[in-house]
Structures are given as C-alpha cells and as structure tokens.
Amino acid sequence: MKRTKRSLIVSFLPLLLLAGLACSSCASLPPAPADARIVIFHFNDVHGKIDNFAKVAAIVERERRQGGDVYLFCAGDNFTGNPIIDQYEPPGEPMLELLNRLGVDLLSPGNHEFDIGLDNLRRFAARTSFPFVSANIQAGADGFPQLKPYVELKTKSGVRIAVFGLIQIEAGNGLPSTHPDKVKGLRFSEPLQQALEMKALRSGNHVLLGLTHLGFDVDQKLAERMPELDAIIGGHSHTRVDPAEIINGVLVAQAGSDNRYLGRVELRVRNGSVAEKKGELIELKAQREEDPEVKAMIARFNQNPAFARVIAEAPFAIEGKDALGSLMTDAIRWAHGLDVAFQNQGGIRLNRLSEKITLKDIFTLDPFGNQVIEIVMSAEEIRSLVRDSFAKGDEIDLQVSGLSYLVRTDEQRRIQEILLRRPDGSPLPEEGKYKVGVSSYVASSYSFAHKDPGRALASTTADALIRFLESRPDLSLYRGIQRAFQDPPGRPGRY
Amino acid sequence: MNIKVNGREVEIFSGARVADVLRKYSRISWKQVQNGSKTVCDGLGHEIAHDGELNGGEALFVRMAGKRRAGK
Numbered sequence: 001m002k003r004t005k006r007s008l009i010v011s012f013l014p015l016l017l018l019a020g021l022a023c024s025s026c027a028s029l030p031p032a033p034a035d036a037r038i039v040i041f042h043f044n045d046v047h048g049k050i051d052n053f054a055k056v057a058a059i060v061e062r063e064r065r066q067g068g069d070v071y072l073f074c075a076g077d078n079f080t081g082n083p084i085i086d087q088y089e090p091p092g093e094p095m096l097e098l099l100n101r102l103g104v105d106l107l108s109p110g111n112h113e114f115d116i117g118l119d120n121l122r123r124f125a126a127r128t129s130f131p132f133v134s135a136n137i138q139a140g141a142d143g144f145p146q147l148k149p150y151v152e153l154k155t156k157s158g159v160r161i162a163v164f165g166l167i168q169i170e171a172g173n174g175l176p177s178t179h180p181d182k183v184k185g186l187r188f189s190e191p192l193q194q195a196l197e198m199k200a201l202r203s204g205n206h207v208l209l210g211l212t213h214l215g216f217d218v219d220q221k222l223a224e225r226m227p228e229l230d231a232i233i234g235g236h237s238h239t240r241v242d243p244a245e246i247i248n249g250v251l252v253a254q255a256g257s258d259n260r261y262l263g264r265v266e267l268r269v270r271n272g273s274v275a276e277k278k279g280e281l282i283e284l285k286a287q288r289e290e291d292p293e294v295k296a297m298i299a300r301f302n303q304n305p306a307f308a309r310v311i312a313e314a315p316f317a318i319e320g321k322d323a324l325g326s327l328m329t330d331a332i333r334w335a336h337g338l339d340v341a342f343q344n345q346g347g348i349r350l351n352r353l354s355e356k357i358t359l360k361d362i363f364t365l366d367p368f369g370n371q372v373i374e375i376v377m378s379a380e381e382i383r384s385l386v387r388d389s390f391a392k393g394d395e396i397d398l399q400v401s402g403l404s405y406l407v408r409t410d411e412q413r414r415i416q417e418i419l420l421r422r423p424d425g426s427p428l429p430e431e432g433k434y435k436v437g438v439s440s441y442v443a444s445s446y447s448f449a450h451k452d453p454g455r456a457l458a459s460t461t462a463d464a465l466i467r468f469l470e471s472r473p474d475l476s477l478y479r480g481i482q483r484a485f486q487d488p489p490g491r492p493g494r495y
Numbered sequence: 496m497n498i499k500v501n502g503r504e505v506e507i508f509s510g511a512r513v514a515d516v517l518r519k520y521s522r523i524s525w526k527q528v529q530n531g532s533k534t535v536c537d538g539l540g541h542e543i544a545h546d547g548e549l550n551g552g553e554a555l556f557v558r559m560a561g562k563r564r565a566g567k
Contacts, residue, residue, distance in 0.1 A: 047546075081546070111548075170509065171496075171551055177510055216537060217553050238513075238547035239537060257544045373508050443508055444515035445522070453496070456510025 029160070032206045032272040036157040039063055040265040042073040044213070044235025045257035046095075047081025047112065050298050052259040052284040053098050057291035059262060059282060060102065069155035072103055075235035076110025076167070076213035081258070083363045083462070084304045091116040092124045094301040100129045101294055106151060107132050108165030110213035110235055111176035114183050115458075118144050133165035133211060136194040140185035149194075150201060159269050162201035166191040166212040166222075168236050172455070179458040195222055202228045206272050209233065216241060216254050223250035230274045231265055244279025253279040260284060307363075310356045312469035315476050318353040321345050323478040324365065325399020327353075328461065331468030332372055332437040333401045336457050340382065340402035341437040343461070344389065344446075348399070357469060366462040370439035375454035377436045379428050383418045385438075385448040390415060396484045398442075403428055404483040411488075496551030500524075513547040516555065524557045534560045 041060050064070045078095045080086055085094050099107070109132055113121060122144050125132050135149035150164035167176050169188045176183060191214055202208050207230050212219055215237035222232055224247065231244075231251040238257035244265065245252045255263035261281040268276035318324060325343045332341035350365040377385070386405055389397035394413040406419040420428035428434075438446075439461050443454055496509045500520040507519055513535055517525040527533040528545065535543050536556045543555065 168550070172509055177548060215548065215550050215553075216541065217550060236548055237537075237550075237553075238544035240542040240544075242541075245539060254541075256542075257546065371510065371512075373510075375508070440508075440511070440515050441518070444511065444518040453506050454508035456508055458510065 029204060029206070029272070030158065032159050032269055033157045034271060036069065036155065036159050036269040038069045038071070038155060038159060038161070038207070038267040038269065040071045040073055040209075040231075040233065040267070042075060042211075042233045042253065042263040042265065043255050043259065043261075044075035044233075044263075045077040045110070045238050046074075046259045047077060047257065048079060048085035048095070049082055049258040050085060050094060050098060050301060053102060054290035054292075054295035054298060055284045055287040056259070056262050057102050057294040058289040059287065061291065062289070064103075069157055069159065071105045071153070073163075073211050073233055074099065074104050074107040075211055075233055075254070076108050077112040077235055078110075080112040080115045081369065083359075084302060084307060086115075087306050087359055088301065088304055089306050090123070091120045094297075096124055096127055098294065098297060098301075100127075101297065104128075104130045105153070106130055106163060106165075106211060108211040108213055108235075109134055109137070109147075109167060111168060111178045114176060114178040117182055118142070118185065133163060134167050135164045135198060136166055136169075136189045136191045138187040138189065140187065142185035144186060150198060152201075152205060159207060160205040161207040161209060162198075162205040163209045163211050164195070164198045164201065166195060166210060166214055168214045168218065177456075177458060182458070192218070192222055192225060195226055199226065199228050206269055207267060207274055212236075215239075216252070219252050219254070220245075220247050223247040223252050226250070230267065231277060231279070233263065233265060240281065241279075242281040246277075251277045251279055255281055307360045308358055310358055311362070311466060312357045312472070312475065314353065314355050314357065314478070316479060317355055318475065318478045319351060321348050321351070321399065322482045322484070323480075324348050324350065324353065326401060326481045326483060327468075327475075327478050328366065328465055329399055329401035329437075330473070331465040332461060334468050334471070334473075335459065335464035336372060336374065336437055337435075338374060338402070338437040339434040340377075340400065342385065342389075342398045342400050342442060343439065344442050345397050345399065347439060347441060347461075359466065362462055362465055362469075366460075366465060368439075368441065368461075370441050370461050372437050372457045372459050372461055372464060373440050373443040373454045374457055375436050375438065375443065375450050376433055376452040377450055378433060379420055379430045381448065381450045382420060382428075382434065382436065384450075385436075385442075385446060386418050386420075387415055388446050388448045389442075390418075390486070396486055398484060400483050402434075404485070406485045406487060408487045496549070498549055498551070499554040501556055502554075509551065511549060512545070513543055513549065513555065514545040516549065517545075517557070520557075528557060532560055533557050 139146040210232040216239040219234040240256040329341040
C-alpha cells in the first residue's frame with residue numbers, strides 16, 4: 001500500500017509528541033516565585049444542563065478580577081442529558097458558545113463528547129478558544145486532529161504547570177462508553193498505563209496535574225500509582241467529592257454532575273513546589289450573583305427552535321399503546337440491527353402522535369432518557385421476560401417488534417402458556433439465540449432469566465426513534481396494529 | 496459487569512448507571528433514594544448522582560440521607 005507523506009506524519013505523531021515530552025522534561029526548570037497562589041475552578045459531566053453557567057461565570061470572574069492566577073478546567077461530558085441542548089443545530093453549538101464565553105482554559109474530553117459524532121466534534125474543537133487535552137487518544141487518518149497529550153501553562157507569577165488529560169475506556173472493547181461508530185478511526189490506550197509516561201513532565205514543571213475523565217474510583221488508583229502528581233481533577237462517575245480527598249499525597253477532586261457544583265482547587269506553591277493544596281465544591285443553587293450576558297445566552301439556547309421541527313409526517317395520527325409501542329420497538333430494532341425489541345407500556349407517555357411529528361413530541365412520548373440495552377436471549381428466556389411483565393398486572397405490559405406473542409391464561413389469570421411467533425406467523429425456533437433490545441429500565445427492573453448480562457448500546461430509546469423516523473419509514477403500518485395478545489382477552493380499554 | 500451494593504454483588508449489563516444498579520438491587524432502596532430519604536455513596540462516603548456512570552467492580556453504599564462519614 002502506498003503511504004503518503006501525510007499518513008506517515010499521522011503514524012508518527014504519537015512518537016513526535018512523546019519526543020516533545022522528553023524534551024520538556026530535559027528543560028531546565030526556571031526558578032519559581034517564593035510564594036504563589038493558584039486557583040483552579042473546575043466542572044465535569046454538565047450533560048447539557050446549562051442553567052447554572054451564569055453563576056459559574058460570575059464566580060470565576062469575581063476571582064479573576066482579584067488579579068491572581070485563576071484557571072477554569074472542564075473534565076469532560078458536556079453533551080447528552082438535556083434534549084433541548086442535545087438537539088441543537090448545529091450540534092454542540094450552545095456548549096461551544098458558553099464554554100468560550102466562560103473562558104475555559106482546558107478541556108479533557110469525556111466519553112459523551114463523542115456522542116455528537118467525530119465530524120461535529122472536530123468542528124466544535126476547531127472553534128473553541130481553549131485546547132482539548134488527552135494522552136490516551138490517538139487519532140487515525142480520518143481527519144480528526146491529534147489532541148495534545150498535555151499542555152504546559154505558565155502563570156503570571158512564573159509558576160510552570162503541566163496538565164495531561166485521560167479518558168476512560170471500557171474493559172470489554174477498549175473504547176470509551178459511547179457508540180463504537182462514534183469513535184471509528186480513533187485508538188485508545190489504557191489510561192493508567194499512559195499516565196505513567198507523563199511522569200517525565202514532573203522535572204520540567206513546578207506543578208503536575210491530571211485532568212481526567214476516568215471516574216473517581218480510577219482516579220484513586222491513579223493517585224496510588226503516581227505520587228508525582230499534585231492533583232487530579234476528574235469526572236465521569238458524577239461523584240460529589242467535598243472536600244477533595246488527599247490520596248497518597250495527591251489531591252483528588254470531582255464536582256458531581258449536571259452543573260450543580262463548581263469545584264475550586266487552591267494550590268500554594270512555595271520555593272518551586274506545591275506546599276499546600278485544598279479543594280472544595282461551591283453549591284451553585286446557593287449562589288445569587290449571575291452574569292447577565294451569560295444568562296441571556298442561556299435563555300436564548302433554551303428556546304431551541306429545532307424542538308418544533310417536524311421530523312416525520314404520518315398519513316394519520318398514530319394512536320394507542322399497541323401502535324405507538326410497535327413504532328418505538330421497530331425503531332429500536334432498526335437502529336441497532338436487533339432481532340427483537342420490547343417496550344414497556346409505562347414508558348409510552350403519549351396516547352397519540354399527530355400526523356406532523358416534532359422532536360418535542362418524541363421527548364414527550366419517551367422522556368426518560370433510557371439507554372438501549374442489548375441482551376442475547378433464547379426463546380425460553382424471552383418467554384421468561386414476557387411472563388414477568390404479564391405478572392406485574394395480569395395483563396399485557398410489553399409491546400414488541402420482531403415477533404408477536406400470545407399469553408394464554410386460565411380463569412384466574414394464571415399463565416398457562418406463552419406462544420412466540422415470528423412476523424410470518426411461524427413459531428419462534430426454540431434453539432435460536434436472539435439479539436433482544438430493551439430499555440435500561442426494563443433490563444434493570446424486570447426479573448427474568450438471561451445468561452447474557454447484556455450491554456448498553458450508548459444510545460437512548462428516543463434517539464433510536466428519531467433516527468428511525470428521519471429514515472422515512474412507512475408509517476401507514478401503524479394503524480390497527482397488534483403484536484401482543486392475551487387469551488382470554490384483557491379488560492377492554494386497558495391498552 | 497458486577498457492582499457491589501451494600502456488600503451484595505449485583506450482576507448487570509455493562510454501561511449500567513447508578514439508577515440501573517439500584518433498581519436491580521432493591522426496589523425499596525431505589526424508591527428511598529428517589530424520594531431523598533437515602534443517598535448513594537462510594538466507599539469513601541462521597542455522594543454519587545443517580546445517573547453516575549460506573550466501572551465494573553465498583554462498590555456502592557445506600558445510606559440514610561444527611562449522614563456524614565466519620566472524620567468529616
């Protein structure tokens with residue numbers, strides 16, 4: 001295969017970056033001021049909850065006005081969790097404008113940064129006024145830029161600070177917890193191993209920090225293995241760490257989630273090294289001062305016009321739990337290439353979708369943000385799920401796609417048999433294994449036999465429905481449709 | 496993956512969040528956490544949000560709300 005000059009540069013980029021690390025460690029460390037105070041504000045796992053950013057702006061600005069060395073770090077996961085923001089066009093725009101306006105100095109991407117897709121994230125990163133930093137993400141040749149593994153900051157008072165970033169990866173597939181398609185072309189190395197290569201930064205800087213998206217339990221392990229660190233500012237597990245912990249001499253901080261807290265780490269550098277350190281959380285609910293300009297931006301973003309966008313037009317209103325449940329489960333099955341999908345009736349929060357279906361309708365129909373879970377099941381295990389669901393109220397509870405079922409009961413509504421049929425009406429083969437999609441609610445709260453514990457597919461049931469409707473399916477199917485039956489029939493009008 | 500809740504092993508799908516594990520652990524505990532009478536913490540007593548993401552092998556503790564760990 002012919003290798004272009006560009007691909008060679010990309011291939012060697014991690015090596016070049018490590019060479020730079022070696023050079024940095026060789027650099028002679030300039031003398032630090034006798035006494036310096038550094039304040040680092042930090043937040044993580046905002047997940048689109050932007051409303052408190054006006055308070056964050058006011059707090060950070062107040063500290064900056066005092067003239068000291070003040071930084072604002074973001075430990076990842078700005079997206080996914082607030083449909084009004086997540087559905088914005090172009091994707092990520094509210095967070096981009098707000099983080100730039102807040103004056104963020106550094107961002108270590110989390111797994112949910114990738115939820116908006118690599119192209120959108122590349123465009124996002126190109127327009128931020130601050131760098132992304134991550135030592136265990138290696139870019140491929142698909143145009144996504146190689147992120148800096150670390151940055152070196154120099155304070156106004158002359159203190160040199162090195163900060164490296166790290167992102168979590170799953171034990172199973174070695175990828176961050178997002179849909180694998182969203183990180184196609186990127187490679188991820190084991191974060192704790194990668195961190196050890198950052199030790200060299202210690203000798204060229206007065207302060208060494210990790211800005212991580214690993215989870216508080218992994219941050220503790222990092223602190224145990226790397227006492228060269230002065231502090232770890234983390235995210236991912238949504239842990240409210242107040243005050244920050246000192247583990248193996250390393251300060252470990254995390255500021256909860258959903259923009260409820262702003263973290264504040266204070267480092268006192270004396271004679272070239274950190275002599276004192278502490279971290280605390282500021283509860284934003286209790287703060288009164290708000291930056292009026294940021295408040296106005298938030299109000300504008302909360303009026304997301306995309307929410308009124310019509311994403312599909314049906315030839316008639318889709319009505320009733322059977323029709324809506326069939327539509328929702330068809331969407332889950334289609335979006336993830338599954339054999340069967342189930343949806344509990346309690347999770348269908350509308351009785352009617354009008355002909356013009358908007359984004360707002362989807363999040364009213366399915367407001368819970370449940371993830372899609374794939375479980376490989378046998379026919380008998382599927383029967384076990386149907387049995388448990390039926391027993392909850394002695395009536396049909398699960399809508400289905402990819403098969404139909406009949407629950408036969410006696411006069412006391414005790415289950416006598418459950419018949420499973422394929423869409424063509426033939427019995428579901430007993431010996432088969434089926435990829436079954438259910439919501440995270442069903443997977444965790446229904447009692448049913450399944451040898452495969454299952455896996456989250458890094459997508460919500462609402463996302464699946466939006467994608468399905470945008471693919472222009474034949475919506476004329478969803479009139480008078482029924483796939484779940486009971487004999488004798490259930491009470492009329494119950495579903 | 497496996498998560499320990501109050502010392503009891505809970506096997507759950509990979510990618511599960513705190514709420515998923517608690518629903519599987521005990522419906523009663525989950526209701527208590529939802530109504531605020533109990534909170535979910537890690538081994539050091541730090542509160543974790545219901546939508547907190549988990550790594551396999553982590554340990555969670557459900558305890559009375561407002562109770563501080565010793566020494567804090």
